[in-house]
Protein backbone atom coordinates (compact mmCIF):
# COMPACT_ATOMS: atom_id res chain seq x y z
CA UNK A 1 0.00 0.00 0.00
CA UNK A 2 1.27 3.46 -0.87
CA UNK A 3 2.40 5.64 2.04
CA UNK A 4 0.68 8.93 2.87
CA UNK A 5 3.65 10.68 1.33
CA UNK A 6 3.46 8.65 -1.90
CA UNK A 7 -0.19 9.73 -2.09
CA UNK A 8 1.00 13.33 -1.71
CA UNK A 9 3.46 12.85 -4.58
CA UNK A 10 0.72 11.40 -6.80
CA UNK A 11 -1.70 14.18 -5.85
CA UNK A 12 -4.18 11.76 -4.28
CA UNK A 13 -3.67 13.67 -1.01
CA UNK A 14 -3.30 17.45 -1.41
CA UNK A 15 -0.23 19.29 -0.15
CA UNK A 16 1.35 22.69 -0.27
CA UNK A 17 4.04 21.79 -2.76
CA UNK A 18 7.36 23.63 -2.73
CA UNK A 19 9.49 21.84 -5.28
CA UNK A 20 9.78 18.67 -7.30
CA UNK A 21 12.18 16.96 -9.66
CA UNK A 22 12.40 13.48 -11.12
CA UNK A 23 13.43 11.89 -7.81
CA UNK A 24 12.36 14.20 -4.97
CA UNK A 25 9.36 16.17 -3.74
CA UNK A 26 9.07 18.89 -1.09
CA UNK A 27 6.03 20.31 0.66
CA UNK A 28 5.01 22.17 3.81
CA UNK A 29 4.51 20.12 6.95
CA UNK A 30 0.81 20.21 7.79
CA UNK A 31 1.53 20.44 11.55
CA UNK A 32 4.52 22.76 11.54
CA UNK A 33 6.69 23.55 14.55
CA UNK A 34 7.87 26.71 12.78
CA UNK A 35 6.64 28.87 9.94
CA UNK A 36 8.18 27.41 6.77
CA UNK A 37 8.67 23.91 8.26
CA UNK A 38 9.08 21.75 5.17
CA UNK A 39 9.55 18.08 4.34
CA UNK A 40 11.76 16.65 1.60
CA UNK A 41 11.03 13.13 0.45
CA UNK A 42 12.30 10.73 -2.18
CA UNK A 43 9.61 9.69 -4.65
CA UNK A 44 10.83 6.14 -4.31
CA UNK A 45 9.35 4.83 -1.09
CA UNK A 46 11.89 3.76 1.53
CA UNK A 47 11.00 3.75 5.22
CA UNK A 48 14.37 4.39 6.85
CA UNK A 49 16.52 7.20 5.49
CA UNK A 50 19.74 5.26 6.05
CA UNK A 51 18.48 2.44 3.86
CA UNK A 52 18.50 4.83 0.88
CA UNK A 53 21.19 4.05 -1.64
CA UNK A 54 24.27 6.31 -1.34
CA UNK A 55 23.96 8.37 -4.51
CA UNK A 56 20.22 8.92 -3.99
CA UNK A 57 20.80 10.03 -0.41
CA UNK A 58 23.50 12.44 -1.53
CA UNK A 59 21.13 13.87 -4.15
CA UNK A 60 18.38 14.18 -1.55
CA UNK A 61 20.63 16.31 0.65
CA UNK A 62 21.47 18.55 -2.31
CA UNK A 63 17.77 18.88 -3.14
CA UNK A 64 17.15 19.82 0.53
CA UNK A 65 19.97 22.38 0.33
CA UNK A 66 18.35 24.08 -2.66
CA UNK A 67 15.05 24.21 -0.84
CA UNK A 68 16.62 25.50 2.39
CA UNK A 69 18.12 28.41 0.43
CA UNK A 70 14.66 29.22 -0.91
CA UNK A 71 12.99 29.02 2.52
CA UNK A 72 15.66 31.35 3.95
CA UNK A 73 14.68 34.00 1.45
CA UNK A 74 11.04 33.93 2.53
CA UNK A 75 11.05 33.20 6.26
CA UNK A 76 13.08 35.43 8.56
CA UNK A 77 15.33 33.15 10.61
CA UNK A 78 18.85 32.64 11.82
CA UNK A 79 19.26 29.48 9.70
CA UNK A 80 17.46 26.39 8.52
CA UNK A 81 17.69 23.48 10.92
CA UNK A 82 17.62 19.95 9.57
CA UNK A 83 16.18 16.93 11.35
CA UNK A 84 15.27 13.37 10.59
CA UNK A 85 12.82 11.55 12.86
CA UNK A 86 10.64 9.22 10.84
CA UNK A 87 8.72 7.69 13.73
CA UNK A 88 5.30 8.77 12.43
CA UNK A 89 5.41 8.29 8.67
CA UNK A 90 7.30 5.25 7.27
CA UNK A 91 8.52 7.09 4.18
CA UNK A 92 11.94 8.69 4.60
CA UNK A 93 11.83 12.46 4.97
CA UNK A 94 14.05 15.36 5.96
CA UNK A 95 12.53 18.13 8.07
CA UNK A 96 13.75 21.62 7.18
CA UNK A 97 12.89 24.01 9.99
CA UNK A 98 13.57 27.76 10.14
CA UNK A 99 15.18 28.38 13.54
CA UNK A 100 16.49 31.19 15.66
CA UNK A 101 17.27 29.24 18.82
CA UNK A 102 17.66 25.59 19.81
CA UNK A 103 14.11 25.69 21.22
CA UNK A 104 12.68 26.24 17.73
CA UNK A 105 13.49 22.65 16.76
CA UNK A 106 11.54 21.02 19.59
CA UNK A 107 9.05 18.52 18.13
CA UNK A 108 7.23 18.19 21.43
CA UNK A 109 5.98 21.76 21.50
CA UNK A 110 2.47 22.69 20.33
CA UNK A 111 2.13 22.79 16.56
CA UNK A 112 1.48 26.09 14.82
CA UNK A 113 -1.85 26.68 13.13
CA UNK A 114 -2.20 28.40 9.78
CA UNK A 115 -5.23 29.05 7.60
CA UNK A 116 -5.29 27.44 4.16
CA UNK A 117 -4.68 30.80 2.48
CA UNK A 118 -1.63 31.37 4.70
CA UNK A 119 -0.15 27.96 3.82
CA UNK A 120 -0.85 28.67 0.15
CA UNK A 121 0.77 32.12 0.17
CA UNK A 122 3.82 30.73 2.01
CA UNK A 123 4.25 27.74 -0.30
CA UNK A 124 3.84 29.92 -3.40
CA UNK A 125 6.45 32.36 -2.10
CA UNK A 126 8.96 29.59 -1.32
CA UNK A 127 8.28 27.75 -4.58
CA UNK A 128 9.00 30.96 -6.49
CA UNK A 129 12.49 31.10 -4.95
CA UNK A 130 13.54 27.50 -5.65
Ligand code: 5GP
Pocket residue numbers: 004013015016027028029030031032039084085086087088089090093
Ligand atom coordinates in the same frame (compact mmCIF):
# COMPACT_ATOMS: atom_id res chain seq x y z
P1 5GP B 1 8.08 11.97 11.64
O1 5GP B 1 7.71 10.73 10.87
O2 5GP B 1 9.36 12.60 11.14
O3 5GP B 1 8.09 11.74 13.13
O4 5GP B 1 6.94 13.04 11.42
C1 5GP B 1 6.17 13.08 10.25
C2 5GP B 1 5.85 14.52 9.89
O5 5GP B 1 4.96 14.49 8.78
C3 5GP B 1 5.14 15.31 11.01
O6 5GP B 1 5.84 16.54 11.21
C4 5GP B 1 3.73 15.54 10.47
O7 5GP B 1 3.19 16.79 10.82
C5 5GP B 1 3.93 15.43 8.95
N1 5GP B 1 2.76 14.90 8.25
C6 5GP B 1 2.09 13.77 8.56
N2 5GP B 1 1.05 13.57 7.71
C7 5GP B 1 1.09 14.62 6.85
C8 5GP B 1 0.28 14.97 5.73
O8 5GP B 1 -0.68 14.29 5.35
N3 5GP B 1 0.61 16.12 5.07
C9 5GP B 1 1.68 16.89 5.45
N4 5GP B 1 1.91 17.99 4.73
N5 5GP B 1 2.46 16.59 6.50
C10 5GP B 1 2.17 15.46 7.19
